[in-house]
Amino acid sequence: MQPSSRAITHDQKLLRRDAILAVAMMRFADTPYDELIMDAIASDADVAKGTLYLYFRSKEELFLALYERELGRWFDALDAALVKNRGSASFDSVVQLMGASLQERPAFLRLMAILHTVLERNLNHATALSFKTSLKDRVLHTGTLLESCLPFLKPGQGADLLLKINALVIGFQHLAKPSKVMAEVLRQPQLELFRVDLTQQLLGTLRLLLMGLAYQAKYGHEK
Amino acid sequence: MQPSSRAITHDQKLLRRDAILAVAMMRFADTPYDELIMDAIASDADVAKGTLYLYFRSKEELFLALYERELGRWFDALDAALVKNRGSASFDSVVQLMGASLQERPAFLRLMAILHTVLERNLNHATALSFKTSLKDRVLHTGTLLESCLPFLKPGQGADLLLKINALVIGFQHLAKPSKVMAEVLRQPQLELFRVDLTQQLLGTLRLLLMGLAYQAKYGHEK
Amino acid sequence: MQPSSRAITHDQKLLRRDAILAVAMMRFADTPYDELIMDAIASDADVAKGTLYLYFRSKEELFLALYERELGRWFDALDAALVKNRGSASFDSVVQLMGASLQERPAFLRLMAILHTVLERNLNHATALSFKTSLKDRVLHTGTLLESCLPFLKPGQGADLLLKINALVIGFQHLAKPSKVMAEVLRQPQLELFRVDLTQQLLGTLRLLLMGLAYQAKYGHEK
Amino acid sequence: MQPSSRAITHDQKLLRRDAILAVAMMRFADTPYDELIMDAIASDADVAKGTLYLYFRSKEELFLALYERELGRWFDALDAALVKNRGSASFDSVVQLMGASLQERPAFLRLMAILHTVLERNLNHATALSFKTSLKDRVLHTGTLLESCLPFLKPGQGADLLLKINALVIGFQHLAKPSKVMAEVLRQPQLELFRVDLTQQLLGTLRLLLMGLAYQAKYGHEK
DNA sequence: AATGAATGAGGATTCATTCAT
């Protein structure tokens, strides 16, 4: 599948790019970003270190590309499910959809948690712009789908809900993935309070948010 | 205020410790953690580099101490306000309290955003344990106060609400504080969607959460 | 025995000095010089760090003093044994004496091995001079005793023999005490060649030296 | 000789490695190991600091490599001379060979003196093993040559003699190379006793050792 | 397009020693 020596055509280049991303994804599964060495990714992908820089301008861009790929897949999955249930989606089914689709994407969750502090540093203007622009399209599209599934959402609230979910994921991911020493400490029974289950908290909080939105839609801003 | 040369008594040492923390806080205001050099903090505080390490075991512990101090102050402010309104707190007043108390603590917000990824790395077990243990007490105490202010909260939901707020702050802080280049990019009108106002989002989301909790308390888990 | 708080008289000061040396000796038993922290020695000796510097000008001088003490004890032991056997000492008894007296002084052996590379750096002229001057007296004295025990030694060869023994101890100590990793490596059966037993090598080589000296005395420089 | 910019082929890399070793050797001539800064070696060798680490894993490995190179050259010289005199070597010629070959290798002598205390720390297992393994071969080979030159040596005594010589070199090197202050002190006429001439002592002691061995071979362990 | 040799910035931390009290 991977071009054995030289990627000449555009398709071959895309294939090689994908191969690199696949390697990065695999390694990111068990190694924090800081500990991932470009050299190791290169040799895993059977290319030279310099070759990585033919396909990605920097380490950050490589992982931003990975983020974009995973984000795209996530949105694809959401869109497919939302379209299927359009009009008839239950409140709970949306919550479940979010929970399930994120739970099966641990690497994506970890990428979300470092996107703003790590990956978005050291980008050039053009890359940043194109990233956000295409992100916007997808957010608006999926946001609209959400609105069509959850009738209590007003125009624009679908996209806003996605933003809130993004914040929740980042926050809970931080809380749920303590450092090694801290994980050890939190094993103490009396510190159970701080042992966060990502999916569970996400689902619970999302459900509350939707309830809040539904309630707000019904009774307005007054309580 | 600060002992001119040598902190002999316990109180003098506390003063010097505070002086160091004050310097760290000031520098952290305009410089990311990674770019803060211990050397610079030391000379700002008019002590030698080595002196910092008499008061804090590491850079991380220094900033963790700063976090603890700010956290304590925040909880103090919350507690005072909650106690005053006990029983009669309006739904909105709690939301406002959170928003206002956080908005005036930008350094604390930034510390929250890096607590789990930066400050809690490289701690020893004892420090981590004592941090979390005292944190737990305050969370439970303030959580209980919240429950006494918001009657729809069941036992335990006050502390849990604080956890959710913590996640929201981390998440929205990340979204609201883009890197320099990204901030530039987001100035484009068509990307307004991604320009997050921390306080506003926090308030809005918190309000929804509380609505959801109130609703849930009234009608149970069924929608 | 140790002055509880303040050493006023000369004798009290000597006692405290000895107490410090005793602590240093104990700790040096299981810790390399570089890893011995003055702070730890001080607290072990129940004095403050600064107090060490009232008794010794530097870390080097402290351990040089320890060296001198141990050297003195070793010479005392040698002298006593040599005097007892004067005139009638067998060849072997001298070899045994050296081996036995050194074997029971592991700390002294380790001090010998670092004397020239570590302890004699960073001395001031006066200390260095007084050290070597008193050393000379003892070497000459014990050298003379050796000559009176081993009749084949000519005047001056006793002191020279002590010098050679010194070199042998330093060299074999280095060979016999590999670093941790190297010790591990040398456990390989095929590397047995490099596993040096200090006492055994010392005895063997010393015996050869004495044989050589005896032979040389008998037949002159020609072989 | 040295590739101007980039060492591509294996031979070019060896050349560059040698160039680095040559610089290290030159600087080591007048500067103690501890005071040798990798930075300085790099700029002397006209490479960047990082480049040193392409060729040597650590400062210790760099100087261990230097030691190996010098050791190899020394053994080469010994072997050549021993082979030439095989069978007919006089007692004295061997002593002279050792003295002369070492005297002209001052850097090697200094490396020997720090091998066990400095260079062999901080090695990884593999490096240590390969070092000792190849060392063993050379020691056995040269040891055997010695045995064929000195008929009174029994099998195994050649290698053992090399070990003893090693110890003597380490010891006398320490005694002969005092620190700056100590050298000053030893200039005093009455301390002449402690002014050690490395070569002379080495030759004298080695001659005694050989005499001892010869004597022992003739008359057995009894004196 | 691919390689991989070369680059070089970057900073926390320890601990012997000093000296104000």
Added chain:
DNA sequence: TATGAATGAATCCTCATTCAT
């Protein structure tokens, strides 16, 4: 004499990125 708070020098190594080939 004793204390212990304060000092500050000193340096190796990693690894993202570049660029000659």
